[in-house]
């Protein structure tokens with residue numbers, strides 16, 4: 001999906017959510033949304049703030065944080081599992097499934113595709129619950145941490 005399409009899709013999801021919850025569509029919220037959609041990988045609230053400040057926007061950390069909370073509740077970003085104590089976020093297109101390999105030592109994570117796991121989980125039926133997606137985190141050690149922290153050149 002190209003960036004423009006991702007952006008307009010995310011915008012309509014946010015507008016829908018805001019109107020459903022009788023909330024205002026503020027320029028700050030739309031600006032933050034645009035940034036979030038543009039990130040190609042996961043980000044933290046401070047890297048988001050930095051990137052907004054770099055673009056010349058004056059916005060407080062609290063506004064960024066509150067907007068992220070809103071986007072998270074609206075299902076547009078998701079908070080990733082972290083081991084290092086810093087929340088990282090990523091853009092979420094909504095209905096899709098995510099399988100990530102997470103290093104329990106350095107916290108690095110990598111999204112993988114696994115047709116077999118997706119197939120198995122999609123076939124699962126749960127009593128009085130309809131699944132519409134999943135996030136699966138598989139913990140372990142990445143190659144860097146496994147080699148004792150030496151950085152391979």
Ligand SMILES: [Zn+2]
Nearest residue numbers: 103106142145
């Ligand atoms: Zn690691």
